Amino acid sequence: MLPSVERHASQCVKELFQFIAAQGQGDYLGEQVSQLEHTLQTGQLAVQAGADDDTVLGALLHDVGRFIPAAKEMPAMIAPDGVFVGRGSHEVLGEKYLRSLGFNESICQLVGAHVMAKRYLTAVDKEYYDGLSQSSKTTLKFQGGTFTQEQVVEAQNDPLLEAKLAVRRWDDMAKVPKLKTLPLEYYERMATKSLLVSRSVFELHGRKYKLPERPTVVICVDGFDPEYLEQGISDGTTPNMAKFVQSGFAATAKCAMPAFTNPNNVSIITGAPTSVHGISGNFFLDRTTRKEEMIVDDTLLRGSTILEQMSKRGVRVAAITAKDKLRAIINHGLNCLRGDICFSAQYANKCTLAENGISDVEKWLGIPAPDQYSGDxxxxxxxxxxxxxxxNRADLFYLTLSDYVQHKFAPGSKEANDFMANIDNCVGRLVELGAVVAVTGDHGMSDKSKDDGTPNVLFVEEELDRKFGEGSSRVICPITDPFVRHHGALGSFVRVYLNRPDISVKDALAYCRTFPQIELALDAVTAAEMFEMPLDREGDFVLVSKENAVLGSRREEHALDNLRDHRLRSHGGLSEQPIPLLRSLPLSNPVEDRQWRNFDVFDLALNL
Structure with missing residues (x-):
């Protein structure tokens, strides 16, 4: 177990117990004991009964929803005579709170069920109801009353029912004035141990991840077409990654569609396709406002990330990006005030401790922030x-690069070879320092120029205007970002929005299929299903170009002058889906017949 994880769990339990201890002699709903005495008596009854640790902790923490600061926001329960008898749904709040901390499901359910158990017992045992204190009978009315027969039958299918009923009975018994009990500190080690075990694995988007036990580095080489790796191994310029292929793990995986930077980096850090996390481009059209928007932060992200969940469990996360637009997405849920580090090379000279978890990066590294249009x-x-x-400032690293070199230089060129050799040297150093290193790409890269060196472009919006009339459509190029000098915002995937109801998607698709640059023309529903993209963020239809072509909107919207000094190389389509997937170590257990994706890389680095 990483020391940082152990410290975090210990501190988490200390803070939790401070909430409990702070109750002191606070009144327990009119009973003859304080809230703290009631808590300790409930825990002690579980210990005396020989209950397992989960049940003991469930008993001890059953009222945690009354202690935490958020409890004050819960609705008050006021009896008909005006007496305050507690806060509504404190058991739900407590269960949710403990689950957010990472306690296991049994403990969370025991805490969340002590009101349910009370309702069950009052339905099946009249003597139980008669034995309740007046205060408890009053709160029962606010808690939904006794169970119906149907609810009783349903509850009897619960494998934790007996433990839940036991906690409830101890809860009822724990109201003895001046009873000597075990101190709160008695349970601290038990709670910390339990939390460490339950936090050692977490589930996100249907996949389980183990916490790292040693430094682990995931690298996303932007534009990492398999040809760059093959050329490097053939030329001997990437000896460290060659070792991964020979004695570690290597496969050719596929990236998410569309094959662009934002969707794939977010897929990598969530372990899921874009249909799950919602980021399906660098640029999009807001259907509500009809405004074109660039994705510059995590506002549109759905759900959590692997990095966020690691951070919540005490793993020290370092996420470093080449471009700042990506940094503002990847930092989702990271806490730079509590040890995480997240910054971009682009704005290394602007880092602050509060925003990035590190400052004076240029001085610290001894290198000035590089030109954004460079391999540096x-x-x-x-x-x-x-x-x-x-x-030793981080445990889990996500390092994501820029594809400036790959956009300009083909595999085998001196510039590409030098760049890949420098990357390989860094990979080797990370392995030398004892890290598990996994490498993949966000997309590949293809030549998109004609024989004469000019870009092979289909300006889709112009062609649709010729066919259906001026202003008939709006074409969005999701590759668009502030870094346009090397690709002119020309990629192999576009989304088309029709502006007139008299133009059918079927007719528009049929027309688009007549152009030689088009490989696929799909309506939104078909495209979303085929490529696992979020349907609510699609256009009316999508177009994917062939390997040697790109798609644009209108000629004047693309910086073609920037492409005069080099052949256009770009990405976005099916031909740019293949990318390498590498790990420094071999798999513990060989995996057969798996269709690898780039967003399997954290699974590869941590689990296999």
Whole structure:
């Protein structure tokens, strides 16, 4: 277990117990004991009964929903005579709170069920009801009353029912004035141990992840077409990644569609396709406002990330990006005030402790922030990751690079070879420092130019206007971002929105299929199903170009002048889906017939 994880669990339990201890002699709903005395008596009754640790902790923490600060926001329960008899749904609040801390399901359910158990027992045992204190009988009315017969039958299918009923009975008995009990500290080690066990694995988007037991680094090489790796191994310029292939793990995986930066980086850190997390492009059209928007933060992200869940469990996370637009998405849920580090190479000179968990990055690393249009931007990310590992400042690293070089230089060129060799050197250093290293890409890269060197572009909006009339559609290029110098916002995937109801999607698709640049023309529903994309964020239809072509909207909306000094290389389509998936260590148990995706990389790094 990582020391940082142990410290975090211990501190979490201490804070939780401070909430309990703070109750002191606070009144327990008119009973002859304080809330703290009631809590300790309930826990002690479980200990005396020889209950297992989960049940003991469920008993001890059964009223935690009354202690935490959020309890004050719950509705008050006021009896007909005006007497305050507690806060509504404190058991639900307590269960939710403990689950958010990472306690196991048994403990959480025991805490969440002590009101349910009371309603069950009053339905099946009249003597139980008669034995309730007047205060408890009053709160029962606010808690839904006794169970119906149907509810009783349903409850009897619960494997935890007996434990839940036991906690309830101890709850009822724990009202003895001045009874000597075990101190709260008695349970601290038990709670910490339980929390460490339950936190060692978590589930996100249907997949379970183990916490790292040693430094673990996941690298996303932007534009990592398999040809770059193959060329590097063939030329001997990437010896460290060659070792991964020979004695670690290597496969050719597929990226998420569309094959762009934002969707795939978010898929990587969530372990899921875009249909789950909702980020399906760099740029989109807001159907409500009809405004075109760039995704610059995590506002549209659905659900959590692997990095956030690791951070919540005490794993020290370092997420470093080449581009700042990506940093503002990847930092979702990270806490830079409590040890996480998240910054971009692009704005390394602007980092603050509060915002990024680190400051004076240029001075610390001894390198000025690089030009955003350079391979050095990516190397800055890797060198920063190496230094953080050397200084033992993080446990789990996500290092995501820029594809500037891949957009300009083909595999085998001197520039590409030098760049890949520098990346490989950094990968080797991370392994040398003792890290488990996994490498993948967000997408591949293909030549998109004609024989004469000019881009092979289909300007879709212009063609639709010629066919259906001016202003008939709006074409959104999801590749669009502030870094357009090397690709002119031209990619192999576009979303088309029709502006007139008299134009059918069927007719528009049929027309688009007549162009030689088009590989796929799909209505929104078909595209969303085929590529696992969120339907509510699709256009009316999507177009995917062939390997040697790109799609644009209108000529004047693309910076074609920036492409005069090099052949256009870009991505977004099916031809750019294949990317390498590598790990420094072999798999513990071989996996057969798996269709690998780039968003399997954290599973690969942590679980296999």
């Amino acid at each position: 931007l990516s190397l800055f990310v890797l060198k920063a990751g190496i230094k953080l590992l050397e200084e």
